[in-house]
Amino acid sequence: MKKFTLIELLIVVAIIALLVSLLLPSLHKSRELAIRAVCLSNISQLQKASSLYAIGNNRQLPRGHKFRNQDDPEVLRGVNPDTYDLLKDQYLGGEDSAFSCPNLPEYPNYFEQGGGWVRLGYIYTGNKNELNSRLSQQNYAYPDRIDEQPDVPLWADSLVWTPNTSWKFSVAPHTESGGLVGKEADTHPSLYGNEGGNFVYPDGAGRWYNNSKLRRFEAHTNFGSSSVWALLPDTVPW
Numbered sequence: 001m002k003k004f005t006l007i008e009l010l011i012v013v014a015i016i017a018l019l020v021s022l023l024l025p026s027l028h029k030s031r032e033l034a035i036r037a038v039c040l041s042n043i044s045q046l047q048k049a050s051s052l053y054a055i056g057n058n059r060q061l062p063r064g065h066k067f068r069n070q071d072d073p074e075v076l077r078g079v080n081p082d083t084y085d086l087l088k089d090q091y092l093g094g095e096d097s098a099f100s101c102p103n104l105p106e107y108p109n110y111f112e113q114g115g116g117w118v119r120l121g122y123i124y125t126g127n128k129n130e131l132n133s134r135l136s137q138q139n140y141a142y143p144d145r146i147d148e149q150p151d152v153p154l155w156a157d158s159l160v161w162t163p164n165t166s167w168k169f170s171v172a173p174h175t176e177s178g179g180l181v182g183k184e185a186d187t188h189p190s191l192y193g194n195e196g197g198n199f200v201y202p203d204g205a206g207r208w209y210n211n212s213k214l215r216r217f218e219a220h221t222n223f224g225s226s227s228v229w230a231l232l233p234d235t236v237p238w
Contacts, residue, residue: 029176031178032103032174032175032176032177032178035102035103035174035178036174036198036208038102039101039102039103039122039157039173039174039198040198040200040206040207040208041098042097042098042099042100042101042122043098043122043155043156043157043198043199043200043206044155044200044204044206045092045098046087046098046099046122046124046155046200047154047155047200047201047202047204047206048091048204049087049090049091049092050062050087050126050146050154050155051146051202051204052091053086053087053090053091054145054146059145059146059147060127060144060145060146061126061127061143061144061145061146061154062079062080062083062086062087062126062127063079063080063082063083063127064078064079064080064083064124064125064126064127064128064142076123076124076125076158076160076219076228076230077119077120077121077122077123077124077158077160078117078118078119078120078124079117079118079120079124080117080118081117081118083118084099084118084120099120099121099122100120100121101121101122101157101158101173101179103173103174103178103179104121104158104171104173104179104181121158122155122156122157122158123153123155123156123157123158123159123160123230124154124155125142125143125152125153125154125155125156126142126143126144126146126154127142127143127144128142143202146202147202149202150201150202150203151201151235151236151237152201152202152232152236152237153199153200153201153232153233153236154200154201154202155199155200156197156198156199156200156232157173157174157197157198157199158171158173159171159172159173159189159194159197159214159230159231160189160219160228160229160230160231161187161188161189161228161229162228162229163229169181169182170182170187170188170189170191170192171189172189172190172192172193172194173194173197174194174195174196174197175192175193175194175195176193176195177193180192180193180194188216189231190211194211195210195211196208196209196210196211196213196214197209197214197231199232199233209233213233213234213235214231214232214233214234215231215232215233215234216229216230216231217229217230217231217232217236
C-alpha cells in the first residue's frame with residue numbers, strides 16, 4: 001500500500017484549511033439569517049399577544065413601563081410586570097422564549113424585575129404614555145391603543161444606544177456574525193456591523209429593514225439631555 005508523503009499530507013491539510021476558511025463565513029451568514037427569522041417570529045408572536053389583549057380591552061395596549069423621573073437607558077424594552085406575566089401566561093402558553101433575542105445571550109438584565117418593571121430582549125413601544133411628558137417638545141407620542149398609530153412599529157429588535165447616561169452601551173443584535181453589545185455609547189449600532197432590524201406593526205405586518213431604511217430618533221430624555229437613541233424605519237412619521 002502506498003503511503004502518503006509528508007508533502008502530500010501538508011497539501012491535503014492546506015486544502016482542508018482553505019475550504020474551511022471559505023465555508024465559515026457562509027455558515028456564519030446562514031446562521032445569522034436563521035436567527036433573524038427567529039427574531040421576526042418572536043416579535044410577531046408578541047404582537048399577536050398584544051393584539052389579543054387589546055381586542056378584549058377596548059383596543060387598549062398592554063402597559064409598558066412608566067418612566068417619569070427615571071433615568072434608565074433601556075426604557076424602550078421595559079414593560080409592567082403584570083404585562084409580562086399576562087402575555088406569557090395567557091397568550092404565549094407559559095413560555096418566555098419569545099421575549100429573548102437568541103443573538104444576545106449576554107445582553108444584561110434579561111427579565112430583571114426591579115423598580116416596577118421587567119426588561120425584555122426587544123423594543124416595545126406600546127402604552128408608555130407617561131414618557132410623553134418628558135418629550136413634550138417632540139412631535140410624537142407612544143401609542144396607547146392598537147389602532148392609534150399604525151405606522152409606528154409595536155415590537156422591534158433592540159437597536160438602541162445611550163449617549164448621556166452612566167450605563168453606556170450600544171446594541172447591535174444583527175451583525176453578519178451574530179449579536180454584539182458595545183461599550184461605546186455614542187456609537188451608532190451600524191458602526192459595530194449591525195445590518196438592520198426586524199419590525200412588526202400593530203396590524204401584524206412585519207419585515208426586515210436594512211440600515212439604509214432606518215433613521216435614529218430620540219427615545220428618551222432626562223432633564224433635557226438625550227439619554228436613549230433608537231433606530232426605527234424611515235417610514236415612521238416622527
